[in-house]
Amino acid sequence: xxxxxxxxxxxxxxxxxxSTRRGGASPEPWGMNLSYQVNDSPSTVLENRRLLFxxxxxxxxxxxxxxxCHSDRxxxxxxxxxxxxxxxxxxxxxNLPLVAAIADCAAIVLFGRVRHVxxxxxxxxxxxxxxxxxxTLTRIREDxxxxxxxxxxxxxxxxGQCCYEVGAEVAAxxxxxxxxxxxxRLYLDLKKANVDQLLxxxxxxxxxxxxxxxxxxxxxxxxxxxxxxxxxGRMMAVxxxxxx
Numbered sequence: 001x002x003x004x005x006x007x008x009x010x011x012x013x014x015x016x017x018x019s020t021r022r023g024g025a026s027p028e029p030w031g032m033n034l035s036y037q038v039n040d041s042p043s044t045v046l047e048n049r050r051l052l053f054x055x056x057x058x059x060x061x062x063x064x065x066x067x068x069c070h071s072d073r074x075x076x077x078x079x080x081x082x083x084x085x086x087x088x089x090x091x092x093x094x095n096l097p098l099v100a101a102i103a104d105c106a107a108i109v110l111f112g113r114v115r116h117v118x119x120x121x122x123x124x125x126x127x128x129x130x131x132x133x134x135x136t137l138t139r140i141r142e143d144x145x146x147x148x149x150x151x152x153x154x155x156x157x158x159x160g161q162c163c164y165e166v167g168a169e170v171a172a173x174x175x176x177x178x179x180x181x182x183x184x185r186l187y188l189d190l191k192k193a194n195v196d197q198l199l200x201x202x203x204x205x206x207x208x209x210x211x212x213x214x215x216x217x218x219x220x221x222x223x224x225x226x227x228x229x230x231x232x233g234r235m236m237a238v239x240x241x242x243x244x
Contacts, residue, residue: 033233
């Protein structure tokens with residue numbers, strides 16, 4: 001099963017899809033696991049990745065994959081391969097799929113409709129606190145001169161404030177409006193924090209598509225490290241510029 005964005009689907013020049021935990025070749029609890037960093041067979045992970053990319057009609061061998069480290073580092077890329085120590089990739093190259101691996105963090109896709117610039121951002125609480133999505137937008141403007149009013153954005157399923165309990169040290173990294181206290185526990189609104197960074201940069205509200213899904217809530221559909229710990233697989237959000 002693939003998660004799509006109604007907003008991104010309006011544009012023939014970009015192709016996007018995100019995996020769920022369903023439909024993979026791995027035994028439970030991994031299911032559709034796309035990560036080599038969990039206790040799953042590498043050959044099965046590769047099979048799952050090929051299944052996802054084939055479903056999206058994209059070439060896995062041409063993918064640009066960040067080796068994520070919860071940073072605010074951004075790379076502009078034009079060739080396939082693994083990119084170490086970064087959490088956001090930007091490209092203007094067609095048929096170069098950009099990837100973010102998630103299991104509670106948000107994957108954020110940015111697409112410049114006029115100049116066809118694409119970025120995929122991995123934003124957990126650390127990256128969000130470091131304003132990685134705002135910094136990615138700044139890098140896009142500096143390198144490619146696009147107007148933020150021409151950018152559309154999609155925020156993937158991720159940990160929702162309904163379930164995303166954090167400690168006081170994490171809550172202190174965010175303004176009070178993003179932290180809700182319930183029964184003496186603190187809950188973070190990761191999606192709103194990223195939406196507000198997009199709006200502050202100048203994106204139009206109607207050009208931001210936010211998934212309503214919480215990865216922690218829905219154990220049938222999503223992997224969640226917060227919920228399942230070491231028994232959690234990883235999903236992938238994949239986006240590519242394609243010839244319309």
